[in-house]
Amino acid sequence: MRINRPMKVLFISYFSPPSGGVPIRRLIPMLKYLPEYGVDAIILTCQSPRYYALDTEEKIPDKVTVYRAPELLATTRKEGGGIIRDHYKIRRNHIFSSLRFLYNLIRYPDPQWLWIPKAIELGEEIIEKENPDVILATQPPTTNLLIGYALSISTGKPLILDYRDFWASKPYIERNNPLHLLIDRVMEKRVIDEASSIWCVTVPMLVEMKKRFPAHRDKMVYIPNGYDEDDFKNIKRERYEDNIIILIHTGPITPVRSPEIFLNALREVSEELKGEKTIEFHQFGYVHPSFNNLFKDMKDLVFLHQQMSHREVIQEMVNADVGVCIAGVFSSDRVGFPQKAYEYLRAGIPVLAIAPFNDNYRWMTRSGLGWQADPYDIESIKSVIRHAISDRRAINNDIITNFEWRRLSKLAYKLISKVKSSKSFVKNYLSL
Secondary structure, eight states: OOOOOOEEEEEEOSOOTTBOSHHHHTHHHHHHHGGGGTEEEEEEEESSOOOSOBOTTOOOOTTSEEEEEOOTTOOOOOOSSHHHHHHTOOOOOGGGHHHHHHHHHHSOSSTTGGGHHHHHHHHHHHHHHHOOSEEEEEESSHHHHHHHHHHHHHHOOOEEEEESSOSTTOSSSOOOSHHHHHHHHHHHHHHHHHOSEEEESSHHHHHHHHHHOGGGGGGEEEOOOOBOGGGGTTOOOOOOOSSEEEEEEESOBOGGGOOHHHHHHHHHHHHHHTTSSEEEEEEESOBOGGGHHHHHHTTTTEEEEOOOOHHHHHHHHHHOSEEEEEOOSSHHHHHOOOHHHHHHHHTTOOEEEESOOOHHHHHHHHTTSEEEEOTTOHHHHHHHHHHHHHOOOOOOHHHHGGGBHHHHHHHHHHHHHHHHHHSOHHHHHHTO
16 A cells, blocks of 8 residues: 655755845745645755854744754854855955955855765765655755755756856856856756756746756746745834835845945935935845945935844834835846845835846836836936835735745645656656
8 A cells, every 4th residue: 555655855055044134035935834735844954154144033944854064164153244245355455366366266156165065965864864855956055056966966866946046147256267157157057957847036037047048948937036924923014104204125235236326316315305204214234344434424314224033124124115126237137036025015115126127127117016227327216216205105915915935835836746746857858
C-alpha cells in the first residue's frame, strides 16, 4: 500500500531571521503558508550572516526545519546596513583601486561567497537525511543559486530558481573588470540549463528573461511579490492631521538609487505651499554616509528614523499619506516593482514611484494606485508630488488582495507540485 507523505522543499537562502529587511520579505511568507498546502519546508541558511537589518521580532515559522551553515573566515556580524555598505563603497583614494580590483575579482559572485563551501557540504547531508523533493534557491544573493545548482547536480534533485533580481546585469557589485561579467554570463546559463522552473517577480522581468534564454522560456513563470495580511492585524491609523502630508520611504538609501533629485523637487514643492500645508519625508532604513550633508541641509523636511521592527514600520506606513519608491537606471530598475509598494498599498496609501517607466508602474498608474516620474526629470517629479499631496485618493482593496501572500503561496505550491511530478522538465526531455 502506497503511503503519501508531505512534499518536502529545501529552501536555500543566505539571509533568514533575525536578519530583517528586503531579503526575507518574500522568503518568510512562503515558509509560513506553504505548509497549509501540505508542504514540509526545510531551510538551509547562514549561521551568522552579515545583516541588512536586525529584526528580533521576525521569526522563522515553527513548522520549518532549519539548518545553518557557517561562513569560512566568519567575521563579526554587521547590523543596520553592513552588507549594503559592502555593496556600495565609494572610491575615496586611487591608491586602493588595484586592491579593490583584486578584492572584487576574488569576491565572486557576491560578498556572501564564503558561505558556499560549507553550505554545499551541509546541503548534501540535509538531502541525504531529509530527502526533499525539490530545491528552491532564492536570489539575491546569487550565491544561493550557485549552491542550489551544485546540490542539484550532485544529488539529482530538481531545482527551482526564484529570481528577485537579475544576475549577470545586476548593479550591486562594481563591474570594473570584464572577467566577472563573462563568468556571470557563463555560470548563469549553466544554472538556467539545470533548473526545472524559474520564477520572476515581475512581468517585465519575465519578458526579459525569456528574451535572454529563449530555449528555456517554457520553464519561466511569474510570481509577484506581495504582502502578508497578518502583518496588518490590529494596526490602525493613529494620525489624522490634514495640514501635514507625510511621505514615507522604507528600505536603504544608497548611491545606486540616489534620492537627491527627488528631495530637491520635494523641497521646491514644499516652498510653493508657503506654509498652507507642511510636507514631511520620513526615512526608515539605512542611509549611505554620502547623503549626510544633503539630509542635514533638509532637516526641516527630512526625518531619519532609527531601526525598527517590520511591524513598527507597517504602523508608520498606515499613519503616512504617500509611500515613496526610488529607483535608478539599472536593468533591474527597468523591470522592477519593489516589495514595499505592495505594503504601501495594503496600508491604504498610494505609491509615488520615482522610477523608469515599465509595465509594472503603468499598471499601477492606470489602476489609480499612484503616480510615476522619471528619476532624472525634476519637473516631472515636482508634478507628481503636487498630485500626490492634493489627491487624497482611496486605494481599491479588490485589486490589492490579489497580492496577498496566502494566495501567492497557493500558486507557488502548484508550481512546486508540477516540478515534483515531472522531476525535471529538462531531464525528462533529454531522456526521450
